[in-house]
Amino acid sequence: MSYYKKSFLKLLDFTSEEIATHLKVAKNLKAEKKSGVSHRVLEGKNIALVFEKTSTRTRCAFEVAGSDLGMHPVYLDPKSSQIGKKESIEDTARVLGRMFDGIEYRGYGQEIVQKLSDYSGVPVWNGLTNEYHPTQILADLLTIQEHLGELKGKTLVFMGDCRYNMANSLMVGCAKMGMNFVASSNKKYFPNDELTSICKEIAKETGATITFEEDPIKAVKGADVIYTDVWVSMGEDPSVWDERIKDLLPYQVNKTLMESTGKETTKFMHCLPAFHDLKTEIGKDIYDRYGLTAMEVADDVFESEASIVFDEAENRMHTIKAVMLCSLVEDISRWAK
Numbered sequence: 150m151s152y153y154k155k156s157f158l159k160l161l162d163f164t165s166e167e168i169a170t171h172l173k174v175a176k177n178l179k180a181e182k183k184s185g186v187s188h189r190v191l192e193g194k195n196i197a198l199v200f201e202k203t204s205t206r207t208r209c210a211f212e213v214a215g216s217d218l219g220m221h222p223v224y225l226d227p228k229s230s231q232i233g234k235k236e237s238i239e240d241t242a243r244v245l246g247r248m249f250d251g252i253e254y255r256g257y258g259q260e261i262v263q264k265l266s267d268y269s270g271v272p273v274w275n276g277l278t279n280e281y282h283p284t285q286i287l288a289d290l291l292t293i294q295e296h297l298g299e300l301k302g303k304t305l306v307f308m309g310d311c312r313y314n315m316a317n318s319l320m321v322g323c324a325k326m327g328m329n330f331v332a333s334s335n336k337k338y339f340p341n342d343e344l345t346s347i348c349k350e351i352a353k354e355t356g357a358t359i360t361f362e363e364d365p366i367k368a369v370k371g372a373d374v375i376y377t378d379v380w381v382s383m384g385e386d387p388s389v390w391d392e393r394i395k396d397l398l399p400y401q402v403n404k405t406l407m408e409s410t411g412k413e414t415t416k417f418m419h420c421l422p423a424f425h426d427l428k429t430e431i432g433k434d435i436y437d438r439y440g441l442t443a444m445e446v447a448d449d450v451f452e453s454e455a456s457i458v459f460d461e462a463e464n465r466m467h468t469i470k471a472v473m474l475c476s477l478v479e480d481i482s483r484w485a486k
Contacts, residue, residue, distance in 0.1 A: 152475035156266040156273040159259070159281040160321045161347070165355060168325055172291050174484040175464070175471035182217065182467070188484075189219030191477055194250040198224045199232060199265075200276070201256030202383050206421060206465050207276045207284070211253050214470035218477075223249070233261070242268035251477060254278075257384075272476035274469075282314040285420050286322040287468035289376075292461040296416055297373055301327035301356065305374040308365060308400040309445055310338045310393070315378045315420055317344055320359060324348040327355040333368035335396045336361070365400050365409075372410045376418045377402050377445045394439055403447040407455060417446070417456045425451035 152167070160168060181188055198211050208224065215222040232241045238261055245252050246269030254262045255276030266273040275283055290300060297303060305323055307316045311332040320340055323330035330348075332339055339345075339361050349359050362368035369375055377400075380393040407415060424432050424444040435441050442448070450456065475481055 152481070153477075153479045154272055155476055157283060157472045157476065158262055158266060158273065158275045160283045160286060160318060160325055163325070165325045165327070168287070168290070168322070170481075170485050171287055171468070171471050171475060172294065173486065174475060174481060175287065175291050175468040176294075177484040177486065178470050178474070179464075179467040188217065188474075190474070191250075192219035194218075194220045194477065195248070196220050196222050196251045196253065196473070197245050197249040198222055198253045198276075199230060199245075199255070200225065201227050201232070201254075202277065203227070204255060204276070206462055207255055210284075210465040210469045211274075211276065211473075214466050214473060217470060218474060220250070220473075238264040239268045241265070243270075246270040251473060272473075274472055274476070277314060280314055280317060281321075282318045282420070284465065284469050284472060285315070286318045287472065288461055288464040289319065289418060289420075290322055290326060291464045291468055292418070292457055293374060293416070295460065295464075296457055297414070302329070303373040304329040304331065304371055305376055306331040306333055306369050306372045308333050308368070308375060308377045308402055308406075309397050310334065310378070310380055310382075311340050311361075312338055313382055315376075316340055319376065320344070320348050321351075324351040324355060324357045324359065327357050329358045329360070331360045331362055331368050331372070333362050333365050334400055336363055338396065365406060369406055369410045369415075371412065372415055373412070374416050374418055375402055375407065375410070378420055379422070379424060380445055390435070390438075394435075394441070394444070397445070398441075401443070401445060401447060402450055404449055407450055407453075415455060417450055417453070417458070418461055419446060419451070419456075419458045421458060421462055423451060423458070 212222045242265045251272045253274045253276045259278045259280040262275045425448045
């Protein structure tokens with residue numbers, strides 16, 4: 150399998166075997182880092198990190214991963230580039246492609262990261278778009294492997310707003326890897342029909358299942374992983390909080406929901422940041438307005454032994470490193486064992 154010079158835009162572009170190879174590479178890179186083994190195999194290369202949406206984990210993961218590989222990362226925040234404002238996406242891509250060996254993009258529509266890939270002439274990596282978050286899903290899959298073993302046959306339940314990048318990408322990842330994906334929410338928050346149909350076709354080949362369930366207690370029966378995300382995404386108007394809290398509070402991941410799985414081994418996952426307490430400005434504001442001490446996940450679940458969110462966060466770095474290495478190193482056999 151050759152990933153050399155290939156962009157990483159969405160998991161639909163990769164086969165199950167290719168995704169599994171990325172996970173092997175990440176596992177081995179992680180082991181080398183933990184053992185103090187250097188893998189600065191990309192000395193002299195430069196990468197552009199284009200962020201139209203800010204982030205803690207994605208930025209840190211790309212910068213540390215790039216540095217570990219010997220590269221020089223250049224961070225462009227929302228005010229540091231003219232992408233789509235004074236300069237078209239196509240022109241920006243052609244400029245960056247002349248100066249950098251790879252480009253990361255975190256921002257809005259999937260069409261933007263696709264144009265960067267089409268016009269830059271170098272590998273482009275999707276750090277998040279409105280539609281997909283593929284590097285996060287690689288981290289999630291690696292984390293599930295580490296805690297629960299083989300992915301095939303495992304059941305992941307996503308609670309809450311299932312319409313956007315996280316639920317979309319988890320549904321694709323589960324379909325590709327033969328896992329059972331359950332979306333649990335008010336039906337108006339279910340994934341779109343087109344992507345659902347694509348995932349169900351993939352599932353026929355891999356043995357996965359795709360299920361939607363409005364009853365949260367029924368949804369989590371037998372779950373190996375319960376996953377959730379914030380109810381209001383970055384860039385959305387704060388006025389939607391009223392509706393989201395009304396519609397999604399029944400899908401809060403709390404102790405009762407975790408116990409309803411019928412399994413003591415069920416893990417809790419969240420891509421972060423999470424509103425599980427009152428230690429953030431938004432958390433305090435929500436408490437003042439609605440009297441809620443937590444939103445999508447209760448604090449006693451977030452801080453429990455079942456929670457593997459910080460292993461998941463760390464694995465962003467190792468899986469992103471694998472993505473960049475696979476794109477920029479012609480022979481990955483050292484790590485693909």
